[in-house]
Amino acid sequence: MRIAGKVFLLTGAGSGMGREMAHQLIAKGAKVAALDIHLPQLLETKQICSADDTNFLTLEVDISNRAAVLALPDQVIAHFGHVDGIINNAGIIQPFVRVNELSFDAIERVMDVNFYGTVAIVKAFLPHLLARPEAHIVNISSMGGFLPVPGQSIYGASKAAIKLFSEGLYTELKDTSVRVTVVFPGAIATNITGNSGVEVPSSPGSSGMVALPATDAARIILAGMVNNQFHVFVGSDSKFMNILCRIAPEFATNFIRKKMKALLG
Incomplete structure (x- = not known):
């Protein structure tokens, strides 16, 4: 799906990959309804994008608030006239x-x-996307959505749910104008720990993973959307572990356990 001239709802736009995707979408001629729970960070994103109200709508919303999410389509359409895509990045x-x-x-x-929160966003906007000649849903899962990470078992379960939810949507929408892409980022240089209110335990060792810059991650994700990719693996670690999990799932599970063991003690 092309980007120029399209309207996108982007969640988690206040920092990290969301901020970088907002910047790149605006630079490519899109309009962005930018959503985040942190208003000051959203306003920083707007400034970084050199955007104004004609191409950037600021939405301070907690996506776990279903009533607030269900009210979003009316707000976005009142501002931009329509919506062509949603990128569920918040997490x-x-x-x-x-x-x-x-x-x-x-x-x-x-x-x-x-x-x-992701399901609510999809449910709220899907009727409007189906009315467009071309539309797209991008859902951000995680490498942890196909690879069990000790100390993040519930996070991984939530992202595995996003994987299957997205794949199910893909099959349901195959004969419509709406395409679906599910994304599996590996280690990305973002502030997700701080935004989640979570501290990373100190460790004498290192997981050995080199985080991909958020700018590069955003570029890969948007290219996947443009090319209507089904799966997008972001980072060499995600690509490698996807292959390893398919070939030797038990070995891959023990491999990541050894990498992360120092964090749990």
């Missing part, structure tokens, strides 16, 4: 602890934002 991680030590409040918060 949080869990505290770096085992499931046995994780509270139900933390579990529910991760699922409410990562899974139910």
